[in-house]
Structure formats: structure tokens, C-alpha cells
Amino acid sequence: MIPAAVRSAIAEHARAELPNEACGLLLLDGELAVEYVPAENASPSPYFFELRLDPVAWADIGERDVEQAIVHSHVSSPPRPSRTDVERIGLWQGRPYVIYSVRLDELAAWRIADGAIEPIPLA
Amino acid sequence: MIVVRIPPTLRGEVGGVRQVEAVGDSVREVLDDLVAQHPSLGPQILANGGLAPFVNVYVGGEDVRTLNGLDTAVATGDTVILLPAMAGGSSRPWSPPVATSVLDLIGSTPLVELPKLSPKPDVRLYAKLEGQNPTGSIKDRVAKAMIEAAEASGELEPGRALLEPTSGNTGIALAMIARLKGYPLTCVMPENATEERKRLLRLYGAQIVSSPAEEGSNGAVRLALAMAAADPRWFVPFQYANQANVRAHYEGTGAEIAAALDRVDVLVAGLGTGGTLMGAGERVRETFPDVVVAAAEPMPGDPVMGLRSLDDGYVPPILDVTRLDRKVLVSNEDSVAAVRELLRLEGILGGVSAGAVLHVARRLADELDEGVVVAVLADGGWKYLSADFWDAPDDDLESSMESTVWW
Numbered sequence: 001m002i003p004a005a006v007r008s009a010i011a012e013h014a015r016a017e018l019p020n021e022a023c024g025l026l027l028l029d030g031e032l033a034v035e036y037v038p039a040e041n042a043s044p045s046p047y048f049f050e051l052r053l054d055p056v057a058w059a060d061i062g063e064r065d066v067e068q069a070i071v072h073s074h075v076s077s078p079p080r081p082s083r084t085d086v087e088r089i090g091l092w093q094g095r096p097y098v099i100y101s102v103r104l105d106e107l108a109a110w111r112i113a114d115g116a117i118e119p120i121p122l123a
Numbered sequence: 124m125i126v127v128r129i130p131p132t133l134r135g136e137v138g139g140v141r142q143v144e145a146v147g148d149s150v151r152e153v154l155d156d157l158v159a160q161h162p163s164l165g166p167q168i169l170a171n172g173g174l175a176p177f178v179n180v181y182v183g184g185e186d187v188r189t190l191n192g193l194d195t196a197v198a199t200g201d202t203v204i205l206l207p208a209m210a211g212g213s214s215r216p217w218s219p220p221v222a223t224s225v226l227d228l229i230g231s232t233p234l235v236e237l238p239k240l241s242p243k244p245d246v247r248l249y250a251k252l253e254g255q256n257p258t259g260s261i262k263d264r265v266a267k268a269m270i271e272a273a274e275a276s277g278e279l280e281p282g283r284a285l286l287e288p289t290s291g292n293t294g295i296a297l298a299m300i301a302r303l304k305g306y307p308l309t310c311v312m313p314e315n316a317t318e319e320r321k322r323l324l325r326l327y328g329a330q331i332v333s334s335p336a337e338e339g340s341n342g343a344v345r346l347a348l349a350m351a352a353a354d355p356r357w358f359v360p361f362q363y364a365n366q367a368n369v370r371a372h373y374e375g376t377g378a379e380i381a382a383a384l385d386r387v388d389v390l391v392a393g394l395g396t397g398g399t400l401m402g403a404g405e406r407v408r409e410t411f412p413d414v415v416v417a418a419a420e421p422m423p424g425d426p427v428m429g430l431r432s433l434d435d436g437y438v439p440p441i442l443d444v445t446r447l448d449r450k451v452l453v454s455n456e457d458s459v460a461a462v463r464e465l466l467r468l469e470g471i472l473g474g475v476s477a478g479a480v481l482h483v484a485r486r487l488a489d490e491l492d493e494g495v496v497v498a499v500l501a502d503g504g505w506k507y508l509s510a511d512f513w514d515a516p517d518d519d520l521e522s523s524m525e526s527t528v529w530w
Contacts, residue, residue: 021212021213023209043210045212046213047212047213048210048211048212049210049211049212050208050209050210051209051210053206054184055179055181055184055186055204055206056184056204058130058204058206059128059130059204059206062128062129062130062131062141063141067131068131070209072211072212074212074213075213076213077213081211082211082212082213084210084211084212084213085211085212088177088209088210088211089211090176090177090178090207090208090209091130091132091133091167091177091178091207091208092132092207092209095132
């Protein structure tokens with residue numbers, strides 16, 4: 001589940017990045033989202049994101065006992081993985097992938113693996 | 124010895140550890156050593172002699188792609204960080220596919236709100252801009268539907284020629300489509316039709332036969348029907364009686380309006396052949412059963428170009444007046460005043476009949492407290508540029524706003 005404070009951190013970051021997409025990391029303790037880490041969109045665009053985070057900081061997060069989810073915003077389309085998202089899932093195959101739609105103010109979580117998209121229910 | 128920090132996404136390939144020690148003087152040598160220790164890492168981090176697309180490699184906090192790539196030097200004590208390269212994004216907005224013919228560009232015209240022309244803030248007034256069709260009018264839909272229906276039924280086949288009485292737009296649309304499909308077209312029109320119209324028709328490839336000016340468009344209809352009766356070579360689509368005209372508006376104009384809006388209280392179109400009112404009216408009524416389908420009809424003896432007064436003695440066979448909820452008479456003066464306002468306030472250059480429709484749409488909008496009014500504007504003003512009214516002083520156009528309402 002994603003507590004209201006974490007959700008609003010994602011929403012605020014996404015709105016602050018308008019008109020471009022925003023991205024970041026969501027840290028999960030089991031099923032509970034505990035922290036949102038905003039990242040930089042290294043290819044600022046309303047239709048694209050390229051996540052950039054300080055590599056040492058990100059590697060340090062990788063040493064913590066938390067699971068990570070990639071988060072990015074869709075400016076106006078629904079929070080479903082786009083073809084671009086599926087094509088670029090790369091090493092994140094099968095891991096939690098969260099999309100926030102700014103226009104709809106909707107958050108949804110997914111797993112993308114081998115081209116298939118599977119929703120993760122959010123409590 | 125170089126420490127390589129492994130992200131959680133790749134730990135499955137290295138037995139779950141968080142870092143691996145490797146040797147080498149360059150990133151390439153370090154990664155090669157890493158892959159030698161853990162072969163299943165290979166395809167994840169290296170591809171075609173370079174870095175795999177979905178991994179980023181950092182030395183001293185810098186992305187090696189911005190340094191010397193795999194040739195970036197490393198020395199004992201350095202830390203190499205591997206991280207997922209994450210990118211993605213929403214799909215771009217839908218954009219129309221590239222058309223294979225201008226015929227594919229007929230229809231799907233834009234709807235635009237006219238907030239400055241709505242008489243009340245809670246009544247939304249929309250215009251469907253039929254002037255955006257390829258030859259510049261709503262008649263592209265009708266011409267295409269009539270020709271393709273006749274081809275499908277076998278009535279129209281190579282060797283036949285088209286003949287149509289037309290005040291202009293239908294002729295221009297038929298001429299464009301007939302030429303692309305290889306049929307000659309002759310248009311019958313009153314001899315006082317504007318030179319611009321005739322020129323445009325000839326440019327699109329039509330022949331012109333003139334009918335007496337004093338008989339108006341009814342005279343053109345009579346002459347065309349007489350010519351067709353005398354020579355079976357002619358195929359007369361005859362938009363006034365052709366159900367394909369109605370169908371074009373049912374399947375096109377009306378369906379597009381019904382799909383684009385979540386509410387329609389009033390639909391206004393000009394009374395010409397009746398095709399728009401019957402076809403689009405019927406389709407919009409299916410989705411919004413309480414819609415008021417309203418005709419803008421010119422006052423008897425005060426013709427509005429492109430529209431038809433039923434008082435002039437000809438009721439198009441496709442027109443069933445019982446399917447009209449309202450019929451509002453509009454003067455030429457009111458039409459012209461409205462078309463000038465449309466240009467001044469909303470930046471849309473409409474044709475004269477668009478002014479008539481808009482005038483009626485505003486009147487009916489004024490009767491509502493809130494709701495949605497759609498005006499179908501049949502063409503743009505480009506073909507009427509030589510008309511004097513564009514420049515006349517406003518005083519001469521002062522609108523009484525007292526058009527006769529018949530029912």
C-alpha cells in the first residue's frame with residue numbers, strides 16, 4: 001500500500017515537473033511504500049523520461065533492506081504502461097513499476113515481463 | 124582490485140551479493156573479468172562489444188558513456204557502480220495516419236467551442252467546421268457518398284458522365300472526386316453564379332451549363348433533369364433525392380458529433396438539400412433523444428447563398444419536415460452580421476450560410492438556461508471574398524434579431 005503522504009509526494013513532484021514527465025524511486029518495506037525519492041528526468045519531455053539519480057546514492061539505496069519501484073508520471077494519458085514503457089523496461093522486468101497520471105490524478109502499479117503487463121493491486 | 128557494486132536487479136546473476144571484486148585497467152577489462160566470474164551477467168551488461176542498452180556504468184560517480192565508454196581507465200581503489208538504465212514514457216498523442224488519397228481526408232472535421240458568441244455563460248456553443256474538408260465544404264461528404272453508392276450499386280461505371288444541378292459546393296466536391304475516379308462532370312447552375320465559383324469548378328475539372336438566372340437554383344434542377352431525361356449517358360447523383368446524402372451525414376457528421384460531445388441539446392444546420400438535418404439530426408437524436416434539431420431557413424424572397432426556402436416551391440424529396448423540431452427563418456442581413464462576428468470574435472472565416480446557422484444557433488442558445496448547442500457550419504468564407512458585405516459599415520447590417528420563428 002502507498003500511504004497518503006507518499007502518494008502526495010509523488011503527485012507533487014509530477015505536478016512540479018509539468019509540462020514534462022517526472023520520475024523517481026519508491027522504496028517499499030514489504031508491501032508498504034515507505035519513501036519516495038524524486039529523480040531527475042534527464043530527457044525532459046511530456047512523453048518521455050530517463051531516470052537520473054546520483055549513482056552513489058542509488059547504489060546505497062540498493063544496500064538497504066527495501067525493495068525499489070520505478071515511478072514515472074504520464075502527463076495526460078492514463079497510468080497504464082505505454083508501448084515505450086514496455087520496450088524500455090530493461091533490467092526492471094518483473095519488478096514493481098508505478099505510474100502516476102497527472103491529469104487523472106491516478107496512481108497504478110504494474111509488473112512488466114516478457115512484453116506482458118500485469119497489474120499490482122494498490123490497497 | 125576494483126569493487127563493482129551490483130544493483131538488486133542483477134544480484135540474481137552473482138549469487139545475491141551486493142558487490143563483486145574484479146581486476147582490470149579499464150572498464151572493459153573489469154566487466155570482462157566480472158562476466159568471467161559470473162557468465163550469466165554477460166548478456167545483461169554487454170552487447171555487441173559495447174555496453175548493453177539497459178545498464179548504466181559509473182566510475183567516480185560519472186556515467187562511463189560520457190567518459191571514454193568501455194575504455195574509461197580505472198585504477199585500484201576505484202569503485203564501479205552498475206545501475207539499471209531506466210527510461211520510458213507515455214505514448215505520444217494520437218496523430219492521424221498518413222492518408223493515401225485526399226478522399227481519405229473527407230470528414231472527421233473539428234468541433235470548436237465559440238465562447239465569445241454564446242449568449243449565456245452556461246450555454247456552450249460549438250461549431251463543426253465543415254469548411255475543413257478537402258474542397259472546403261460539407262459537400263465533400265455528400266459527393267463521396269453519392270458517387271461510391273452509385274459505384275457499389277453498379278449505376279455508375281466507367282464511360283458514364285456525371286451531371287448535377289448545384290449552387291457550387293456540391294459541384295466542386297463532385298468535380299474533385301469525379302476527376303480522381305475518372306468520370307467527367309457537368310454542373311448546371313444559374314448563370315449569375317459568381318465567377319469565383321465557376322472558375323473553381325473549371326479548375327477542379329467540371330464543365331458548366333448555365334440555366335436562366337431568374338429561375339434560380341430550381342431552374343438549374345429543372346434543366347439538369349431535362350438533360351438527363353434526353354440522354355441516358357448522364358448519371359445524375361441528384362443530392363436532393365439521394366439517400367446517400369442523408370447517409371453521409373448519419374454515418375459521418377452526426378456520428379462525429381455524437382462521439383465528440385457528452386451532451387447535445389440543440390443541433391442547428393442550414394436547410395439546403397435537407398441532408399445534414401435529416402442524417403446528422405437522426406444520428407444525434409439516437410444518442411441524445413431530447414435534442415432539438417433546428418433548421419436555419421432563409422426568409423422567402425431574401426435568399427441566403429447555399430440555403431433553400433421551402434416557400435420557393437421545391438421541397439427536396441429527402442427532406443421530411445416532420446423530423447425537424449424547429450425551423451427558424453433568418454434574413455440575409457442577420458446571416459451576414461453573424462458571419463462577420465464569427466470572424467471578428469472567434470477568428471473563423473465562415474461562409475454566408477454559416478452565418479445563418481450561427482444566428483439561429485445563438486437565438487436558440489438564448490432560449491436555454493444551460494446546455495450544449497452545436498452549429499454545423501457548412502463551409503468557409505474563402506469562396507465569398509468578392510462579396511461586398513465583408514466591408515460594409517456595421518450600420519448597414521444592423522440586425523433586428525427578430526427573425527420569424529415558424530414552429
